Amino acid sequence: MRLYLSYIFLLLVLFSCSSKEEVSNSQQVSSLPDIQPDYIGVTVPSVIAPLNFSMADNFELTDFVFSGKGNTTIHLQSSSTPEIPINKWKDLLSENIGDSIKVEVSVKTENQWLSYLPFFIHVSADPIDESICYRLIAPGYEVYSKMGIYQRTLADFKQDAILENTLVSGSCVNCHSFKQTDPSYLTFHVRGDHGATFVATPDKEITAYSTKTDSTLSPSVYPYWHPSGDYIAYSNNMTRQTFHTRESERIEVFDFKSDVTVYNVKTNEIITSPLLKTENFETFPSFSPDGKRLYFTCAGPKNMPAEFRDIQYNLCAIDFDPATGSFGNHIDTLFYAEGMNKSVTFPRPSYDGRFIMFTLIDFGQFSIWHKEADLWMLDLATGEAKPLDGINSNDTESYHSWSSNSRWTVFSSRRGDGLYTRPYIAHINENGEADKAFLLPQKDPVNFYKELLFSYNIPEFSNAPVKLNIPEIEEQLMQEEKPSFSFKSN
Amino acid sequence: MKQNLFPKIIGVDTVFSLVFGVAAFIFFGFYYSFHLNYQEQYQLFLFTPRYLLDFVDHPGGLSDYLGNFFTQFYFYSRNGALILAAMLVLLQRLILATTIKLGIPKHWMPITFLPSILYWSLLCDENYMLGGLIAMILLALFSLIYLKTKRGTGQMITGILLLIILYWSAGGLFVLLTLFILFTKFTGKSKIGKNDLFYAIALMLITLILPHLAKMVVLQYPMQKFWIGVNYFRFPENYPIVLPVIALLIILIPFALWFLSKILTIKKAGLLLSILTLLLSAVTFGFIYNSADFEKEEMMAYDFQIRMRRWDRVITMADKKEPTNPISIACLNLALAETGQLGEKMFEYYQNGIGGLIPDFTSNATIPATAGEVYYHLGLINTAQRFAFETMEALPEYQKSVRSIKRLAETNIINGEYALAAKYLHLLQKTLYYRKWASNSLEIIKDEKRVEQHIEWGWLRKARIQKDFLFSEQEKLNMIGLLFMNNNRNMIAFEYLVSATLLDKNLQLFMRYFPLSSSLNYKVIPKHFQEALLYVWETTNEHTEEEITSSISNSIRTRLKKYNNQYDNTRNAAIMKKNFGDTYWYYLHFRN
CATH class of the missing domain: 2.120.10.30 (TolB, C-terminal domain)
Known part of the structure; x- marks a missing residue:
């Protein structure tokens, strides 16, 4: 019995990790998101660790999409600070050297999704020390x-x-x-x-x-x-x-x-x-x-x-x-x-x-x-x-x-x-x-x-x-x- | 006969433990409770993974972590007393269980109290940390677990595992577990097997190697730390010798009793039990009596009450027993000032000069904490903030102080540094007893008006310095003067200012500063200030009759006449104290 319960729990965890709520009927907000730390418009080296951030205010759910000119897209949803997967982040950075990563942020509040203006993180071609x-x-x-x-x-x-x-x-x-x-x-x-x-x-x-x-x-x-x-x-x-x-x-x-x-x-x-x-x-x-x-x-x-x-x-x-x-x-x-x-x-x-x-x-x-x-x-x-x-x-x-x-x-x-x-x-x-x-x-x-x-x-x-x-x-x-x-x- | 005796004794051991526990609880909960409050303020236990990791990344850290976990409950000293009593009993019960497992008759049971009695006496010193007692309990527990493990290969493997786990959780005490295992292996054996010998050598090698291995991994501590591990004492460079003695007793008592029970045939078990009980009771009383420092307890009580802003309790304490310790006097004077009685009553108590108003800064964690309270309530907010920070940084075992963090939050709120205040408040939200206050404060700082209207923060914001000057420890009087000039409604600052001149017996300065009181609109000039004014006027003749009649009460005028008569006639300090010990005049002439 205990074994079955463990399997069910594991499946629930896996399901909850992989499934994301669709950002539907989103209302567009004409401002940039208020995020902390403030990574809006920053320039980063192509080897930098993931720029994890969260909304300054609390929301039911926040949705983050990081994309660039390559194939890699990172899509995260969380009620707190989501942790960007480091390997995918590295791919995203390397695909966009000399260019920018686009970050789209939506938040869910009172069952309504709000989408902010996207912002960009610039990836410099200049190397940095270790x-x-x-x-x-x-x-x-x-x-x-x-x-x-x-x-x-x-x-x-x-x-x-x-x-x-x-x-x-x-x-x-x-x-x-x-x-x-x-x-x-x-x-x-x-x-x-x-x-x-x-x-x-x-x-x-x-x-x-x-x-x-x-x-x-x-x-x-x-x-x-x-x-x-x-x-x-x-x-x-x-x-x-x-x-x-x-x-x-x-x-x-x-x-x-x-x-x-x-x-x-x-x-x-x-x-x-x-x-x-x-x-x-x-x-x-x-x-x-x-x-x-x-x-x-x-x-x-x-x-x-x-x-x-x-x-x-x-x-x-x-x-x-x-x-x-x-x-x-x-x-x-x-x-x-x-x-x-x-x-x-x-x-x-x-x-x-x-x-x-x-x-x-x-x-x-x-x-x-x-x-x-x-x-x-x-x-x-x-x-x-x-x-x-x-x-x-x-x-x-x-x-x-x-x-x-x-x-x-x-x-x-x-x-x-x-x-x-x-x-x-x-x-x-x-x-x-x-x-x-x-x-x-x-x-x-x-x-x-x-x-x-x-x-x-x-x-x-x-x-x-x-x-x-x-x-x-x-x-x-x-x-x-x-x-x-x-x-x-x- | 034997069969009848044991069932009774089985119940007795529980009763003995209970009596011991109750005695410890009453001692710590009712007679030594402020020592527990003192301990609680000098740590910041956070329910965060990082706080845990900071402890468990080195040998002995887990004991310190658990020590701090339980110490946070000292916020309510009765909780703390209960925890301490339970732990002392637990230590005794574990040793007792070991002796039972070794088959030792229970009439030897009182001896198992010895380590707990000794540790109780150590805990009378506020610098002994709870983590040390927890490490001792872990040693006793691990010894018992080993003993209860079935003999054979399983026990041998268990022994090694326990050794490693004990090293990481309780530091250097693991050496004694090795000793215990060796005793267990070889005690009573007439023939020692090869396997046992190899096992013993392996254990000793592991014991010798573990601290060196740990040093190679952790690196950033001196070797001594890897052999000791736990912060038994607040000052890690000190390692009182009594600690290894207690640890050794935990291990040796079961084997010593086993040996005694083998060589002594006890015919009157009840008598032995009674003798040992009497002996141990006397030892307990003797140790605790010698170890307890009730003068410190009193000082800690004063400090705790002003920390909690219980001004009336401070004055009641002083009325019951006059304080003579400089810290206690500073607390009393603050309480008198906060209740508007400094000028009215301060010389009714022993005074030790200006130091009794604001103690001088020292680089330790005790005096700046109390002195910081005085600066805070005066309105010297930056100085209060500095003293809070220094108190925390002076803690020798690299801990932070919940009292300091709270004060840093308060001073930053008063200074309008809300982002910084929020940082400290967020930390306090991760504590058990301060989270409610922190959450409430976080709400208040969202609204500037609520801060302004806050009865304490709002006033102190108005009282604090507007025009910058550099703080000088040597010029406290000038600084309090500047503080009062900055806000001439700050009655505490004024009363500290003129009281300092009185304590310094500088009546010239008193006469220069006293006219500043016009902004305070005293309905009646406080008694001691009247005494000083009248004394100066009468000795200098620089006054008008109207000044005297309008400012000085009839009773004080009459009393000064009597004082002058007796002073001129006798100058006998004892008689003068009896008749005028509550006056400024007595302080002026008879207190050095």
């Missing part, structure tokens, strides 16, 4: 709990931990950086009682360093690899944070002092220039893709924290000779943000050398806590800078990085709920214009992001899986004495 890496951390204040650096393949929903702070109690992991998306050149920090900065290259085993020297203001932070892999630019910051009392603002992070330095990976020496070690505040360094320029942001000296609302950083550059490890004799101002009563943070040059993407805020340097933070693009050929309207929102857009072919950017934005940063990916065309960005897809994105109490921090593209020898890292962290960076005197 995965993105990010830190997941609660957007807190001074105290931190569990956090980690993770990698997520873009073609599916798989997330793996690269390093979690559970490995060493009370530690904090941050500032992971690869050489132009190549994770075989890697650096990241671990803070806490057993803290260290790790550096690895294909020629050099991963090693934990103490980066504070007598000649630098602080341990080295905000790393950026030289394209040769021989140098890492860091900044040394005496940083503090304080807290706002008004509702729209939470935290202000500012420096009392900061300098930019360059670490020679081969000689284990820090090098700098008198022009970078001044009373001015220099921070957020990055190398040009040819390795001959060092970009950074710079502000005139201020009395901190009293003048925290008055400090504004400009985008500057200094020549760098990788052969000798020497700097040029003058500093160029590439974008005079002060003139606009604004401040520049996180300059990130595209790897084709054409653009610099940066964050623009009203003042200061820690843009993640500035709701006005927007992404801007500086065209190095014309010197013209403009906001990336396609991807900015009313809330914070901050940390951003480029794909290895400079056709995609991943950035963090607080547009979802105003606090928890989420990774968005946008296509950038050859003119430096951004298409509409899309939220990193998830199997059930609405519930996933609603339940997640972590922010996505420092999203970086990676062109290969990141593999760390965790026992080795644990052992090095627990060592009392760690090798130190040395400072090369001029």
Whole structure:
């Protein structure tokens, strides 16, 4: 008897899975559907994981039809978030490279079907890197709990931990950086009682360093690899944070002092220039893709924290000779943000050398806590800078990085709920214009992001899986004495 | 004789367990209930697959998950007491069942209570987690299952399976199951077979290898975690030695009793039972008496009552027994302020300075939770939000806090950050006891008017800061002043401001701030403020008679005269306290 009942139940399940209600006598609605996440009109790479979404409101039933110029059509019906079958989705994407997928959405309410205007998802012919890496951390204040650096393949929903702070109690992991998306050149920090900065290259085993020297203001932070892999630019910051009392603002992070330095990976020496070690505040360094320029942001000296609302950083550059490890004799101002009563943070040059993407805020340097933070693009050929309207929102857009072919950017934005940063990916065309960005897809994105109490921090593209020898890292962290960076005197 | 004795004892063991359970229930439910409320607030048990997966992806996680599942019922402390009592009894009954299976006479039964008694005493410390007790129960259960499995190959396979399952569900305790199996295999055997020997070696190898295998798979924890697994203690880096002792007792008691029953011939079973019962009762009393911390219980009671906004209960508690703990005093002062009695009654109780108004921030999960309540009700919403967040992040075992999440939802509603508030409310909808409140709040935030009209959120929205300034822990007084200047109808802010000057014995500042009260239209100036005003006026002579008669009551004027007389004549603190201990003047002159 039980066996028969089981068969009947199984058949019912199969029947309910395969049968779909016909969308008949549908009433046409002259608007686009209100879906979450908003994937209407976005441009995606041809390998992206299924863009699952659901209607913002609840309906008895929702009907989704995805079609393109090929034979593949995906038809789904659900009362919640339907899961797009990954293999059919891949077929659909590959059939429509350089074209668009049409999405038709109908909803059933009070026994009446309503059909919205169809929308399109554009499938770019530009390839994208294999995965993105990010830190997941609660957007807190001074105290931190569990956090980690993770990698997520873009073609599916798989997330793996690269390093979690559970490995060493009370530690904090941050500032992971690869050489132009190549994770075989890697650096990241671990803070806490057993803290260290790790550096690895294909020629050099991963090693934990103490980066504070007598000649630098602080341990080295905000790393950026030289394209040769021989140098890492860091900044040394005496940083503090304080807290706002008004509702729209939470935290202000500012420096009392900061300098930019360059670490020679081969000689284990820090090098700098008198022009970078001044009373001015220099921070957020990055190398040009040819390795001959060092970009950074710079502000005139201020009395901190009293003048925290008055400090504004400009985008500057200094020549760098990788052969000798020497700097040029003058500093160029590439974008005079002060003139606009604004401040520049996180300059990130595209790897084709054409653009610099940066964050623009009203003042200061820690843009993640500035709701006005927007992404801007500086065209190095014309010197013209403009906001990336396609991807900015009313809330914070901050940390951003480029794909290895400079056709995609991943950035963090607080547009979802105003606090928890989420990774968005946008296509950038050859003119430096951004298409509409899309939220990193998830199997059930609405519930996933609603339940997640972590922010996505420092999203970086990676062109290969990141593999760390965790026992080795644990052992090095627990060592009392760690090798130190040395400072090369001029 | 024997035949007559046993039927009686069979009933006795159940009675003993029941009495023990009732005693544990009464203790936790009636004398230690706020410890349970304290535990409940520092976790966020969600009925979601991801919450479960976060626990079961590492050894010992299942015990922690089940611990949190049951801890959520502590919301009502009597439920919590019932659960704890049931679990302590369950542990004892499992050990008893093991001894019965080993054929041990029941007059040894009181000994089986020992692990439960010890764990009860541990649970008097709020930092011991329920997951630990569940892991112990699983150890006892798995031992019994093994014992009850028919001897032979089936039992051997069962043993290995149980070992692996116990490792993943209860972490390092699986080592003791190995020990139990080995004891079972070899106890009482005169000759050890080859198979038994191989099996023993295999078990030991599995025991040694499992944690290393787990480390290779899970990776992101130190090796110690793979040998311990369960979060027995809130601070995972601490592993109290008493825990392995209790676990060892679970395994050893049945075999020790088996051994004793073999070597001792008990003629008077009833007498032995009575002696052991008396002994164990004394042990229970001794352990619990030494372990219970009723001062903490009182502090947790104050904190719980202000969390629940039961202001009158806080004051009633203080009237019964004057609080001296800084946290309890801060709770009492908040309750007095919320009921409009701060200026009227605060010096009737012990005061410990400004810290008794708003405790200083510390990077732990306890003090910021209480201090955050004060900031919230004052109207410093961003600071309350920060303290709620920090409380949660400071939880050492990577848990989240349901109390903090609720406060984050509230503060974001007040700040008009509805999308963020909805995120927290959606999480609370996945809890057992907060879902109704969360669903109701989600409805309210759909309508701006309902938020504005909400008796608490509407007022706090008006009270909060409009013009930004940076928070300073060292300048609390200035910040409360700015808060009051921002909304001069904020009576709590005003009373905290001037009370802080009184507690600081800074009467100059009190006189500077007090005129700000004009916006509050006091019908009668609160008693302690009258006392301070009159004292200053009389000592400085900078007043008019009209000022005094219009502001200060006759009784206070008369009382100050008496106070001054006695102060000039005796200055005896004890006498002054007896006659004027409820006045500001006594605080000013005699409290350091």
